[in-house]
Amino acid sequence: MKDIRILLAGNPNVGKTTLFNSLCGVHQHTGNYPGVTVDIKEGNRQINDHSLIVSDLPGTYSLSAFTPDEQVARDALLTSNPDAVVQIIDATNIERNLFLTTQMMEIGIPMIIALNMSDLADEQGITIDAECLEKNLKIPVVRIVARTGEGIDTLVENIIRVTGQKTRATHKEIEYPHSVTNYIGEIGNYLSSHASLLGKLSPHYAAIRLMEGDEHLEKMLHDQGLVIPFIDKSDPAERDGIAEDILLARYRTAEEITTCAVKCTMGQVLPADLIDQVLTHRFYGIPIFLACMWFAFQVTFSASNPFLVGIEYIFGYFTELMNEVEMDPFIQSFLSDGVIGGVGSVFVFVPSIFVMFLLLSILEDTGYLARAAFVMDRLMHSIGLHGRSFIPFLIGFGCNVPAIMATRTLQSKADRIITIITIPFMSCAARLPVYVLFAGVFFGAAAGNVIFFLYVLGIFVAIVTALIFRRLVFKDEPSPFIMELPPYRKPSGFAAATHMWHKGREYLKRAGIVIFGGVLLVWALATLPAGVEYGSVDSLAGIIGQALHPVFAPLEFNWQLVVGLIFGFIAKEVVVGSLGTLYGGEEMLESSLAADPTLSPIIALAFMVFVLLYLPCVAALGVIRQEMGNWKWTGIAIGWGIFMAYIFAYLVLHIGSLFIGV
Amino acid sequence: MVPLSLLKTGDKVVVRSICGTGHLAKTLGQLGIIIGIELTIIQKAKESVIIRIGESRYALGPGAASMVLVEPQI
Amino acid sequence: MSNTTYPHKYLYGWTVIVTLTTFIAGFLSILEGARIITRFFILPDIPGGCILILISFIFATAVMKGRSDRPGWISFSYVASLLLLVFAGCSVLIEGGNVLTTIMEGEEEANILTILSPGFIWAGIIAIPLYLGVSKLLYKCSCRGECCE
Numbered sequence: 001m002k003d004i005r006i007l008l009a010g011n012p013n014v015g016k017t018t019l020f021n022s023l024c025g026v027h028q029h030t031g032n033y034p035g036v037t038v039d040i041k042e043g044n045r046q047i048n049d050h051s052l053i054v055s056d057l058p059g060t061y062s063l064s065a066f067t068p069d070e071q072v073a074r075d076a077l078l079t080s081n082p083d084a085v086v087q088i089i090d091a092t093n094i095e096r097n098l099f100l101t102t103q104m105m106e107i108g109i110p111m112i113i114a115l116n117m118s119d120l121a122d123e124q125g126i127t128i129d130a131e132c133l134e135k136n137l138k139i140p141v142v143r144i145v146a147r148t149g150e151g152i153d154t155l156v157e158n159i160i161r162v163t164g165q166k167t168r169a170t171h172k173e174i175e176y177p178h179s180v181t182n183y184i185g186e187i188g189n190y191l192s193s194h195a196s197l198l199g200k201l202s203p204h205y206a207a208i209r210l211m212e213g214d215e216h217l218e219k220m221l222h223d224q225g226l227v228i229p230f231i232d233k234s235d236p237a238e239r240d241g242i243a244e245d246i247l248l249a250r251y252r253t254a255e256e257i258t259t260c261a262v263k264c265t266m267g268q269v270l271p272a273d274l275i276d277q278v279l280t281h282r283f284y285g286i287p288i289f290l291a292c293m294w295f296a297f298q299v300t301f302s303a304s305n306p307f308l309v310g311i312e313y314i315f316g317y318f319t320e321l322m323n324e325v326e327m328d329p330f331i332q333s334f335l336s337d338g339v340i341g342g343v344g345s346v347f348v349f350v351p352s353i354f355v356m357f358l359l360l361s362i363l364e365d366t367g368y369l370a371r372a373a374f375v376m377d378r379l380m381h382s383i384g385l386h387g388r389s390f391i392p393f394l395i396g397f398g399c400n401v402p403a404i405m406a407t408r409t410l411q412s413k414a415d416r417i418i419t420i421i422t423i424p425f426m427s428c429a430a431r432l433p434v435y436v437l438f439a440g441v442f443f444g445a446a447a448g449n450v451i452f453f454l455y456v457l458g459i460f461v462a463i464v465t466a467l468i469f470r471r472l473v474f475k476d477e478p479s480p481f482i483m484e485l486p487p488y489r490k491p492s493g494f495a496a497a498t499h500m501w502h503k504g505r506e507y508l509k510r511a512g513i514v515i516f517g518g519v520l521l522v523w524a525l526a527t528l529p530a531g532v533e534y535g536s537v538d539s540l541a542g543i544i545g546q547a548l549h550p551v552f553a554p555l556e557f558n559w560q561l562v563v564g565l566i567f568g569f570i571a572k573e574v575v576v577g578s579l580g581t582l583y584g585g586e587e588m589l590e591s592s593l594a595a596d597p598t599l600s601p602i603i604a605l606a607f608m609v610f611v612l613l614y615l616p617c618v619a620a621l622g623v624i625r626q627e628m629g630n631w632k633w634t635g636i637a638i639g640w641g642i643f644m645a646y647i648f649a650y651l652v653l654h655i656g657s658l659f660i661g662v
Numbered sequence: 663m664v665p666l667s668l669l670k671t672g673d674k675v676v677v678r679s680i681c682g683t684g685h686l687a688k689t690l691g692q693l694g695i696i697i698g699i700e701l702t703i704i705q706k707a708k709e710s711v712i713i714r715i716g717e718s719r720y721a722l723g724p725g726a727a728s729m730v731l732v733e734p735q736i
Numbered sequence: 737m738s739n740t741t742y743p744h745k746y747l748y749g750w751t752v753i754v755t756l757t758t759f760i761a762g763f764l765s766i767l768e769g770a771r772i773i774t775r776f777f778i779l780p781d782i783p784g785g786c787i788l789i790l791i792s793f794i795f796a797t798a799v800m801k802g803r804s805d806r807p808g809w810i811s812f813s814y815v816a817s818l819l820l821l822v823f824a825g826c827s828v829l830i831e832g833g834n835v836l837t838t839i840m841e842g843e844e845e846a847n848i849l850t851i852l853s854p855g856f857i858w859a860g861i862i863a864i865p866l867y868l869g870v871s872k873l874l875y876k877c878s879c880r881g882e883c884c885e
Contacts, residue, residue: 066689093716273704273714278816281705291823299826303829306840310840370721374712378710387723482726485721
């Protein structure tokens with residue numbers, strides 16, 4: 001058995017993750033916009049007596065590493081010493097992709113080029129002479145269609161062949177102007193006498209990187225006490241000039257190779273330019289986006305409603321069944337109140353969540369979301385956020401955890417911190433069950449509007465937060481917006497459905513483990529100490545709720561709601577689950593909430609507002625800590641959330657009372 | 663030479679200069695927005711632009727668009 | 737591509753008709769939503785009505801552009817009719833879901849025909865020929881030599 005470690009590298013949105021999935025038989029999510037992968041994902045594939053260990057790198061345009069996700073890719077390429085690098089190239093856009101090739105082929109790691117989406121290129125009338133490409137670059141080129149798995153076997157064969165070679169592969173060399181080669185030669189010579197400091201890098205390559213302006217490498221050498229002549233002494237303008245010469249040399253190489261290898265004929269393309277003119281229109285851009293979102297929410301709620309009623313019916317039937325069977329009252333309570341009541345109240349919302357993920361992934365696949373980011377940039381900029389933050393926000397409506405991870409595509413630290421603090425105000429799918437329950441019970445036909453109001457309120461609080469932090473804490477402008485717009489693609493129903501299924505299954509798994517556990521804990525607290533009336537004030541849950549009740553007295557929450565909020569920290573769905581348990585079962589939850597004299601529509605609304613804003617769940621908290629890198633900002637993010645929740649719930653309660661007159 | 667942000671939809675231009683030398687200028691360079699390249703403006707909304715270079719499309723916000731100085735093609 | 741005449745006279749004329757129907761459908765939805773009139777078989781829906789009017793504005797822009805700028809007409813009417821059809825599909829899902837829920841909850845008032853009542857569906861049906869015609873033109877537009885230049 002021989003381990004072969006390969007890296008999948010390439011520009012953003014060229015299909016790295018799709019290839020990774022078909023190579024390793026897993027189902028990482030892919031989307032039609034740059035920046036889905038922000039972390040290295042590992043998988044493996046067994047072939048005969050070889051074991052391929054595949055790492056999927058974040059997409060990067062170059063190895064310069066200005067953003068954290070690019071830095072992850074750079075570090076992996078330069079320091080992890082893999083057996084081979086597979087660069088995935090978008091066949092419809094070779095020239096731009098080859099720029100990265102010109103950077104990677106100098107590292108000295110064996111490379112293979114996987115020419116992806118050659119079917120799309122054919123459709124668009126782009127003919128690629130792969131042999132010419134191979135001959136010029138001196139790198140094996142394999143045509144693949146990552147989506148269907150075509151060509152994967154040939155790719156694997158090539159990987160094994162290339163890594164099995166005894167001699168190190170030599171790729172095409174880039175012709176730099178004389179002035180540059182002189183510098184590279186001198187610095188290279190100097191560095192070879194300090195080769196131990198360079199780690200895996202060759203002195204020649206390190207010299208090129210230093211001339212290109214690799215600040216990380218320069219700092220690393222500096223920290224080790226190495227003073228590099230020519231670099232430290234030369235004036236910045238001269239260094240910039242050399243960096244530009246290198247850049248131009250790379251582009252020229254990419255252009256030469258493209259001219260030789262790519263032939264164009266007439267083809268059928270959906271002319272993105274024409275469509276962009278409308279979708280990103282000065283006046284129509286934002287209204288079109290809002291209309292799409294409005295429909296997405298309406299469909300989510302209405303189309304999943306029949307399923308919801310059906311599931312409710314089934315769980316109600318089970319509870320009845322359970323109550324008819326003769327058994328020990330303690331076990332009976334455990335089964336009907338704890339298991340069926342708690343879990344059922346969470347499972348009811350599975351359909352809404354499935355539909356929501358389906359719609360989000362369809363929207364993503366079309367390539368519209370990147371346009372939406374452009375359209376929203378001006379708005380985002382005026383509230384002190386970067387246009388790119390918009391995509392993490394949208395992801396946040398599904399789940400805050402990947403949304404917070406997605407902030408890695410932002411360059412400036414201030415932009416990232418502000419975005420991370422505001423993401424938890426994007427109402428994630430887990431909060432939906434709470435709204436559906438309370439809005440359904442207390443607002444009847446107006447439920448849809450109430451829920452829409454909550455989403456809007458979340459966005460509003462996010463705006464206020466961003467403004468406050470940008471104006472008062474960071475006091476600088478968000479960094480300028482640059483983003484690649486992916487081509488439009490017809491959304492594939494199959495891909496969207498698979499994505500929905502995987503996301504939905506994750507939710508179900510959570511419902512099965514975390515939520516079930518949480519619900520059982522609540523049931524135990526509601527039953528113990530032995531002998532108390534189930535879920536009464538005397539139970540442990542009641543005692544905890546009572547103890548914290550005074551804190552929430554100004555908000556008029558009863559103790560059951562307080563207990564729900566505490567357990568909502570495990571996962572927001574647990575709020576519903578634990579209320580289901582405390583009020584004695586899913587079937588009765590709605591009617592008992594409606595009958596509870598301590599509740600009123602306006603209190604319910606304040607409660608929903610509090611749930612929307614207060615604390616991200618444990619999982620999101622963990623990611624916030626990881627991405628912020630310190631507890632200070634993590635603490636600020638949490639404190640700010642609770643503060644906002646309290647204020648807005650209070651405002652809603654008191655302003656709302658004026659209107660409803662309770 | 664005029665900044666990219668002052669042109670109108672449909673213009674074809676050649677990049678003549680890129681102001682500044684910071685990260686932003688380098689990012690533009692890596693996307694292929696370099697001196698001498700020809701690009702088409704496919705959308706203009708206030709000071710933001712969408713440009714096309716070959717088969718790639720990029721959205722540039724006001725800050726980035728004003729850094730790129732171009733010369734219109736006739 | 738700039739062409740001052742539009743050979744597809746009928747399709748262009750149809751854009752005008754679609755513009756008007758979309759606008760009227762939106763207007764009626766809003767009036768019904770505000771309970772000013774209740775006589776028409778159209779779903780009362782204020783936000784939906786606003787979206788219909790927005791789409792009719794896009795169609796109107798297409799009509800205006802079509803006088804001098806053929807690609808402009810094609811792109812605006814293509815996107816507007818695509819949006820209209822997608823939203824019409826969404827409306828069927830939304831109303832279908834609502835009707836199914838009322839049936840499952842055992843209420844007798846459920847009327848399956850209300851699935852067909854959203855203004856989007858009426859406007860959408862009228863826009864189908866335009867969408868088909870324009871999308872053909874759009875693909876023809878894209879067979880440009882730009883990539884080969």
